[in-house]
Amino acid sequence: MAVTIKDVARKAGVSPSTVSRVLSNHPRISTETSQKVKAIMEQLGYHPNIMAKSLVSKTTNSICIMLPKSAEELFSNYFFMELIRGIVTQASRLGYDVLISSGANEKEEVEGVSRLLNGRRVDGVILLYSRTNDPVVDFLHENNHPFVLIGRSDQYPDILSVDTDNVQASYDATKHLISLGHERIGFVSGPPELVVSKDRLKGYMQALADAGLESHPEWIVEGEFLQESGYRAMSFFMNLPNRPTALVLIDDVVAFGILRGLHELKYNVPEDLCLVSFNNIPLSELSTPPLSSIDIGIYNLGYTASQVLIQSIKNNQDASYQKRQIIPHRLMIRESSIHSVRS
Amino acid sequence: MAVTIKDVARKAGVSPSTVSRVLSNHPRISTETSQKVKAIMEQLGYHPNIMAKSLVSKTTNSICIMLPKSAEELFSNYFFMELIRGIVTQASRLGYDVLISSGANEKEEVEGVSRLLNGRRVDGVILLYSRTNDPVVDFLHENNHPFVLIGRSDQYPDILSVDTDNVQASYDATKHLISLGHERIGFVSGPPELVVSKDRLKGYMQALADAGLESHPEWIVEGEFLQESGYRAMSFFMNLPNRPTALVLIDDVVAFGILRGLHELKYNVPEDLCLVSFNNIPLSELSTPPLSSIDIGIYNLGYTASQVLIQSIKNNQDASYQKRQIIPHRLMIRESSIHSVRS
DNA sequence: CTGAAAGCGCTTACAG
DNA sequence: CTGAAAGCGCTTACAG
Known part of the structure; x- marks a missing residue:
């Protein structure tokens, strides 16, 4: 049995609400209470349940990388790993976890992305490639899901994307x-x-x-x-x-x-x-x-994609920034x- | 507003419990009801909320890959990507999602793994390397968390591991x-x-x-x-x-x-x-x-690690199988x- | 500054 | 075969 917010509350002699507020550094909480509660959390080995938090906050602090099956043969492993390193590093800095998913074909890819996004498991997705007439892009665009393309889309010029020129x-x-x-x-x-x-x-x-x-x-x-x-x-x-x-x-x-x-x-x-x-x-x-x-600065492409996607998730698709980022090449x-x- | 189990229930004229049972293919549900409910789910575009399910079932159907920071320089990207491909492929076949995490140092690695595991975000972790005296292994072992090591541990010989001889x-x-x-x-x-x-x-x-x-x-x-x-x-x-x-x-x-x-x-x-x-x-x-x-069959190492970890999660650490798997080399x-x- | 209450979307004994 | 109810662990208006 994991220790919950209730256990901490009981031991600290406060209400669960207060513990929750301490957790999220709510401004209107006394330093005294905060410190006491934090000490108890430490002592009890309390860890917030991410799923519960996610359920009520309706945000997952996770993004997903879609690794196309075909890519396994098409591109070099080096390329993808470098991209992933960039993505994971920046996501992690911004407090986001990264899920990595793949499908055996385009249909599976759409299903996977749909399951994750509609199932509220991730907040957005990064696509590592760009095909012409990509059903995954169609799906994401139609349903207005946050996503960023590493590459360029033929059909949707004003999609969020990070690319080399x-x-x-x-x-x-x-x-x-x-x-x-x-x-x-x-x-x-x-x-x-x-x-x-x-x-x-x-x-x-x-x-x-x-x-x-x-x-x-x-x-x-x-x-x-x-x-x-x-x-x-x-x-x-x-x-x-x-x-x-x-x-x-x-x-x-x-x-x-x-x-x-x-x-x-x-x-x-x-x-x-x-x-x-x-x-x-x-x-x-x-x-x-x-x-x-x-x-082409592969790491940078991944890093920037992460950055741009998470920004767009937080701003709720606010269009105040550059839709298409170009990473310099040399x-x-x-x-x-x-x-x-x-x- | 996402469509929930309640919406489906209302429209189908059944209770949420029934919809839930249809979802999990409960045996004692009439084919008739099941089909009707499924049709409505389709029609409404229902997607189960993974977080909610996770919260009550206390299982996440996710595993985590710990990518050590040092690895970025130590090993070749090729090696890791190949491992990841193997892991993701098999996990996905078994219905598991894969989270990828990394830390800037050993302390961060332990914190990350602890947050994910104790926060009930993943059910187990795969370690892609093995150092002597690894605090991450210590942590995982002490707290009895499901994990598998790709490599060998000096200190804990009977840990779950997949390795080359x-x-x-x-x-x-x-x-x-x-x-x-x-x-x-x-x-x-x-x-x-x-x-x-x-x-x-x-x-x-x-x-x-x-x-x-x-x-x-x-x-x-x-x-x-x-x-x-x-x-x-x-x-x-x-x-x-x-x-x-x-x-x-x-x-x-x-x-x-x-x-x-x-x-x-x-x-x-x-x-x-x-x-x-x-x-x-x-x-x-x-x-x-x-x-x-x-x-050394890198893909196979990853694939097997995934397999072994998920098996151990499902069997609740049952020790009925080989603790140490050796992948043949050539x-x-x-x-x-x-x-x-x-x- | 803090608490009681409602609710996030699901599952699962318990009845019937 | 199906429903009502309780509960998973958290957050957040609403009061005070």
């Missing part, structure tokens, strides 16, 4: 290669249903256009966030008659696949092919050669892209 | 090198306060002893689960007058650091130094050369250790 980031990566003299630049994209794939493709195209360079449809391939995709893209590119001299890659993991393939075929990076990728995972500076990569130039074509 | 695994790795003819084998360990470091060191020592090989104190270095540690260990070893020809490494990330250092100094793997490490993260087969590594031999010394 992927168009700009990709523009920067491509521009960097152009400035080295490359004129034939390829792009390995991610799954086309992800908004991030679209955005990065767009930035790439724009950079080419601004530089007056041609874009060839066969220089753009779609894949997954997997080494295999990189490997396959590599062998495709290397067999092209007029192949690119540089590549922009949707993810470091894809780059690793390319690096391995190139190594097997005895090609050299950056001499035979320059590479720039995204995410700047720690191993990207350890590969041979070290990989140029766009650091191109980390390493050996994989220091070879100038002009030289 | 690290002594055997390390023995296997070392033995593999010995079978290739190596006689001077070094070991790069992790932080000495972690039980895993001790166990792996022990297996290494045993394999040497069994083969009648000498063990040199200077062939054993301690570090962190970081690339830097590998890098430093590498430069230490390579400057030794009578240096090892092979190394057993506590973690793949350490191996990457070594690989990088060796590459910079123009040494070759496996010709100049053979390597075998632990964890078999996906990138280990992508490095140059691909890394021999012990696969040595993945790759290029980094295929060089025979005898050849």
